[in-house]
Amino acid sequence: MSRLPTRRAVLMGATAAGASLLAGCDQLGQIPWFRRTLDAGEDASQFVQRLMLTQQTLAREFAEADISPWFKPNGTIDPVDEDYKALAAKNFEGFRLKVDGLVETPLDLSLDDLRRMPSRTQITRHDCVEGWSCIGKWTGAPLAALIERAKLKPEARYVVFHCADTMENADDGSPVRYYESVDLVDAVHPQTILAYEMNGEPLKVAHGAPLRLRVERQLGYKMAKYVMRIEAVASYADVGGGNGGYWEDNGYAWYAGI
Amino acid sequence: MVSTETSDEDAGPAGFRWVFRHPATIRISHWVNVVCLAVLLLSGLQIFNAHPALYWGEVSTFDAPLVSMTATEAEPPRGVTTVFGKSFDTTGVLGASNDADGERVGRGFPSWATLPGYQSLAEGRSWHFFFAWVFVLNGLVYLAYGLASGQLRRRLVPTGGQLRHIGASVIEHLSFRFPKGEEATRYNVLQKLTYLVVVLVLLPLQLLAGLALSPGFNAAAPFVLDLFGGRQSARTIHFVLANLLVLFVLVHVAMVVASGFWNNLRGMLTGWFRIERTPGDVA
Numbered sequence: 296m297s298r299l300p301t302r303r304a305v306l307m308g309a310t311a312a313g314a315s316l317l318a319g320c321d322q323l324g325q326i327p328w329f330r331r332t333l334d335a336g337e338d339a340s341q342f343v344q345r346l347m348l349t350q351q352t353l354a355r356e357f358a359e360a361d362i363s364p365w366f367k368p369n370g371t372i373d374p375v376d377e378d379y380k381a382l383a384a385k386n387f388e389g390f391r392l393k394v395d396g397l398v399e400t401p402l403d404l405s406l407d408d409l410r411r412m413p414s415r416t417q418i419t420r421h422d423c424v425e426g427w428s429c430i431g432k433w434t435g436a437p438l439a440a441l442i443e444r445a446k447l448k449p450e451a452r453y454v455v456f457h458c459a460d461t462m463e464n465a466d467d468g469s470p471v472r473y474y475e476s477v478d479l480v481d482a483v484h485p486q487t488i489l490a491y492e493m494n495g496e497p498l499k500v501a502h503g504a505p506l507r508l509r510v511e512r513q514l515g516y517k518m519a520k521y522v523m524r525i526e527a528v529a530s531y532a533d534v535g536g537g538n539g540g541y542w543e544d545n546g547y548a549w550y551a552g553i
Numbered sequence: 554m555v556s557t558e559t560s561d562e563d564a565g566p567a568g569f570r571w572v573f574r575h576p577a578t579i580r581i582s583h584w585v586n587v588v589c590l591a592v593l594l595l596s597g598l599q600i601f602n603a604h605p606a607l608y609w610g611e612v613s614t615f616d617a618p619l620v621s622m623t624a625t626e627a628e629p630p631r632g633v634t635t636v637f638g639k640s641f642d643t644t645g646v647l648g649a650s651n652d653a654d655g656e657r658v659g660r661g662f663p664s665w666a667t668l669p670g671y672q673s674l675a676e677g678r679s680w681h682f683f684f685a686w687v688f689v690l691n692g693l694v695y696l697a698y699g700l701a702s703g704q705l706r707r708r709l710v711p712t713g714g715q716l717r718h719i720g721a722s723v724i725e726h727l728s729f730r731f732p733k734g735e736e737a738t739r740y741n742v743l744q745k746l747t748y749l750v751v752v753l754v755l756l757p758l759q760l761l762a763g764l765a766l767s768p769g770f771n772a773a774a775p776f777v778l779d780l781f782g783g784r785q786s787a788r789t790i791h792f793v794l795a796n797l798l799v800l801f802v803l804v805h806v807a808m809v810v811a812s813g814f815w816n817n818l819r820g821m822l823t824g825w826f827r828i829e830r831t832p833g834d835v836a
Contacts, residue, residue, distance in 0.1 A: 305814065314665070317595070321669045324676050336683030340767075347773035354772045363612050420611060420784065422768050424674065426604040427613040428784050512772045546675030552769025553682065 334548065341550035345480070348552075353486055354511035357418040362494060363429040366421070368501035371473065374460035374521055382459075387505040392489075396455070396526035399446035406491060406505055412436045415488050423515040424542075424551065433509050435490035439483040441525070447479075451527040454482045455534050456508055459521035462541055475519040475540040476531045476549075477510055486511040489522060514551035516542045572738050574826040576704065582695040583821055589688035590798065592680055595668035597795055598661070599677030605648075605661025607792055611783030619789060622648040624659025632659070689760065695752075708740060709749045715742035731812040737828045751801055755794060762791040 300308070323329045374380070382390055387406055394402035416434040438454070458473035465471050481487055490507050491498055498504040503520025510517045517540070528534065536544030543549045575583075606621035608614050619637060624630035632648025634641050645651070650663035653671060664670045668680055699705030715722070722742045725732075732741065740748065764770045765777050765787035781787035809817045820826035 317665065317668065317670060320592075320680075321671070324669050324680070330676075330679065333679040333683040336681075336686045337679065339686050340682055340769075344767075344769040344773065348769060352772050354768060355775050355778070357611075361611065365615065367613070367615065420768075422766075422784065424603070424678075426600065426766075426788060427606075427608075427615070428611065430612050512769050514768060542675075546673070546679075548675075548678070553767035 337548040337550065337553070340553045341548075344550075344552045348512065350480065350484065352512075354419055357420065357430050359418065359432070361430045362418060362432055366429045366431050366493070366502070367423070367427060369423060369425075369515065371460035371462070371520060372501040374500075376459055376461050376470070376472075379459040379521065383500055383504065390505050392506060392522070393524040394441060394445045394527075395524070396528050397448040397451035398442075398527050399448060400444065402441065402445050409436045409489065409491060409506070412440055415485070416492075417486055417488070417509070417511070419486070419509070419511045421515055421518070424547065432492075432494045433488065433490040433507075434492035434495075435488035435506075435509065437485065438487045438489060438508075438525075439485070441489070442482060442527075445527070447527050450529045451479070453478050453528050453531050453539070455526040455528055455531060456519040456522045457524040457526060458519050459523050471535075471541070473519060473521070473541045474535050475508065475517055476528075476534070477517065481510050481513070484510075484512070512552055516540070516547065517551045568830040569827050570830060572826045572828055573824050574738065574820050575824045576698075576702070577824065578694065578698045578702075579704065580821055580824060582691050582698075585687065585691045586695075589684045589691060590802070592668060592684040593688060594795060594799065595666065596677045596680035596684070597791075599667040599669065599672075600674060600681060601792065602661040602667060602672065603674040603677075607789040608785040609782070609789060610785055613785055622661040624649040629657035630659050685760075685763065692756065692760075709745050709752070711742045711745045715745070718742070729811055733829050735828070738826070747801070751798070755798060755801070759791065759794040759798065762787045762794060766791065 324333070390406055392402070392404045392406075392409065394404070413436070414434055415437050416432065418430060418432045420428050420430050422428050442454070453476045455476045456474060458475075460473050461470040462473055463471050477487070486509065488509050490503075490509050491505055493499065493502050493507075498507060503522070506522040508517070508519045508522055526534075531537070531539040535541065538544045539549040540547075605623075606613070606615075606618040608618055618635070621635045622643070623633050623635070625633060630649040631642060632644040632646065632650065634643040634647045644657075646663055647661065649657055649659050652658045652660075652664055660667075660672060667677070669676050696705070699708075719742050726741070726743050731737070761777060762781060764774075765781050766784060771778050771784070778784060778787065781790055816827050
């Protein structure tokens with residue numbers, strides 16, 4: 296046994312090896328092909344969840360008593376954009392929601408137009424990618440009804456939500472605004488709504504007034520706030536950074552079901 | 554009996570013989586699992602750091618967490634860990650610790666305990682979910698092989714005799730007296746029970762608790778959430794189970810070192826394990 300290293304040497308060696316392994320992992324994570332390989336895990340989750348979920352599988356809905364006394368506002372809570380501030384100052388009277396892109400009938404709707412449509416109210420749990428959860432009551436127009444009115448062209452595959460809030464400025468100084476996208480599976484899901492009310496009151500600015508998307512089987516970052524325009528597209532490759540959403544352009548998975 | 558093959562050809566004058574102890578499938582799945590659990594732990598702590606607080610029930614009770622790690626406003630910040638309402642100064646380790654540039658910043662677990670070492674929830678999630686899939690597939694291979702070959706039952710299910718002498722085994726284990734000869738070729742009753750609990754209870758439960766954090770999985774299988782008492786409970790249980798698995802690994806490695814590090818390591822790398830001859834051995 297004398298040729299074998301001592302336990303102390305093994306422990307010290309293991310610690311040093313562990314530290315360099317960790318540093319190595321950090322560098323591995325920066326290599327594009329390795330990162331793409333890692334992302335295969337999230338692709339697999341999407342594939343399996345899509346098999347498990349039918350078009351009608353609903354996220355759990357809760358009772359009034361379950362509503363969180365305080366719902367944590369996250370992401371943008373007070374957009375800096377002047378156009379938005381002007382709208383908010385007038386209680387969103389001049390707000391228009393545009394529905395365009397690959398549709399037969401582009402729409403241009405006021406909040407009252409949306410309120411006059413059939414509505415859906417749901418008390419659901421909101422799960423942030425950071426790990427926390429809150430329960431809130433949401434009332435809004437089902438996206439499926441809007442899509443039906445606008446009539447998607449056959450080549451439309453995704454629905455992109457363009458938002459009013461600027462997240463940062465690009466290198467050329469132009470504003471990078473929040474955006475998100477869902478595919479048609481989630482777009483026509485019964486619980487996918489454009490909410491204008493939260494907990495029985497008009498949606499507050501901190502929570503995305505005047506319109507916020509709810510996609511209840513996914514994480515919070517899919518649920519775009521301050522939605523101004525809905526665009527039907529064949530591919531989101533040409534929108535924003537090309538990954539289907541603001542956070543997706545910053546490394547998060549497009550499918551946020553896990 | 555775990556040994557399926559023995560070899561006397563290499564038996565030296567010192568009076569030992571070689572036993573083939575671990576089939577290739579079990580050896581490979583063991584080491585794949587080592588990588589998976591290490592990555593899952595470190596990337597899990599990275600994910601935890603995005604919101605370093607734990608709650609009970611369906612939702613987060615932000616003003617009354619079970620556990621939280623926070624940083625003070627001071628410059629540099631001090632780390633404070635609060636557990637069931639009691640606060641501790643954990644500066645340097647939990648709540649606030651040094652980043653890569655040696656500057657003390659607010660973060661739940663320190664840089665050396667997270668993957669990546671820097672703050673990145675998106676990258677932590679990519680690591681976590683990729684290796685979660687590897688862990689699941691590896692576990693399925695292990696279980697399928699273990700059941701089909703009878704290895705799982707032979708290796709891990711205690712015999713009646715072992716269970717009857719459990720008291721003696723506990724004393725033997727606590728006094729670090731390890732079996733020699735034929736008895737060393739199989740796991741003792743404490744090992745068997747521990748491995749059984751880890752393989753059939755802790756690891757599957759950990760997977761299920763992780764899945765219970767997924768809103769998509771919740772919609773598909775709402776009863777799983779009820780099993781844990783809500784999403785935030787599931788997150789807390791996921792964290793506690795991770796700690797129990799760390800405890801298991803620490804004890805496991807300590808016992809491996811104490812009962813003959815190189816012999817055990819060789820056994821899990823090559824399959825061959827060296828045991829001392831005892832008078833009762835058949836040559």
